[in-house]
Amino acid sequence: MIAENFRLLIEKLKYKSAKREAIWAKTSRDEEFKLHLGKVTLLTDCWYDEVTFNKKVDLVILNEDGEKIDGVILSKGEDDYELLIELHTLAKQSYYKIDETFKSIFEELDSNKVVGEKKKHELDDLI
Amino acid sequence: MLGLLLVGLLYFVFFDQKDQNMINGITVLGTYLSLLGIVISYFQIKSxxxxxxxTKTAIEKSLQRLNQLVVVADLSKAIKVIEEIQQFIQQKNYAIVLIRMKDLKSILIQAKHNEEANKLIEYESFCINLNELIVDIKNMHEFTTGYKKTNLNxxxxxxxxxxxxxxxxxxxxxxxxIKNDS
Structure with a gap:
């Protein structure tokens, strides 16, 4: 069970991210995304914990000097895990622009034109 | 000297013959010398x-230049530390990487709060880079302690x-x- 202020923060972040009004960036961890808000940085990460053999998700608040102000970490199966993983998924979708990518794929496929690109020297592949 | 002649002239013009005695002469001369003293004091104070x-401006300029030199020295040190960190990453010496990254953060935070540096720095890109370093330190810390062992790029x-x-x-x-121009 997470604290009420964290629940509110997650809800607000989800709302903003779903509206594509939050610019999430990727960090040096493959599944971690960060959002810079004034003097703080919010980080959300999702990883497989090799100690507990369980999937985990977290949300961390860092101040401008990199000190951890507060954070929440939840394992799969715990209360509110789904709420936090939804935020992580939205951050990921926002970073990779997944909706926009699908939209452009569908537009291409729904059009009457031929899709794909023909190689200039197709003979090279046949040899 | 000219003032003394003028006062002497005025003394003989405005004072009656009977009042032109030594006491009045000394009084007029004393008044003149007092006024002259006040004027000289005013110019001395102004000077x-x-x-x-x-002197204050010169000290401020010297301090500014000194501050700039300190920042240049710090930046050179920071660039060297970056090279070291990159080498330690190649050697997979991650404990040292973390220590040197923290040293680097300390240098950069000092530069960030330096007034002279603030005026000249590409502040936005500097803050973005510093923020990335801060997050990388957190990730490196989690990696070296074994809290998050995977997925670090x-x-x-x-x-x-x-x-x-x-x-x-x-x-x-x-x-x-800037140092060369001035």
Whole structure:
């Protein structure tokens, strides 16, 4: 069970991210995304914990000097895990622009034109 | 001297013959000398004030230059530390990487709060680079302690350091040129 202020923060972040009004960036961890808000940085990460053999998700608040102000970490199966993983998924979708990518794929496929690109020297592949 | 002649002339013009005695002469001369003293004092005070202001400006300029030199030295040190960190990453010596990254953060935070540096630095890109370093330190800490053992992209950390190095090198050249111009 997470604290009420964290629940509110997650809800607000989800709302903003779903509206594509939050610019999430990727960090040096493959599944971690960060959002810079004034003097703080919010980080959300999702990883497989090799100690507990369980999937985990977290949300961390860092101040401008990199000190951890507060954070929440939840394992799969715990209360509110789904709420936090939804935020992580939205951050990921926002970073990779997944909706926009699908939209452009569908537009291409729904059009009457031929899709794909023909190689200039197709003979090279046949040899 | 001219004033003394003028006062003497006025004394003989405005004073009756019977009042032109030694006591009145001394009184007029004393008044004249007092006024002259006040005028001389005024100019002396003004001159001292000007000297003080010039000294103050010169001290401020020296401090500013000294501050710039300190920042240049810090930036050179930071660039060297970045090179070291990149080498330690290649050698997979991650405990040392973390220590040197923290040293680097300390240098950069000092530079960030330096007034002279603030005026000249590409502040936005510097803050972005610093923020990336801060997050990388957190991730490196979690990696070395075993809290999060997987998914750390070292090539991305190296890229972040390279971006930071570029920003700092540009800033260092800017500061050095200012030093040469002045």
């Amino acid at each position: 001292v004030k000007d000297i003080n202001e010039k 070292f090539s991305k950390i190296t890229n972040h350091l390279e971006d930071l190095s570029t920003t700092l090198t540009a800033f260092e050249h800017k500061l050095k040129n």
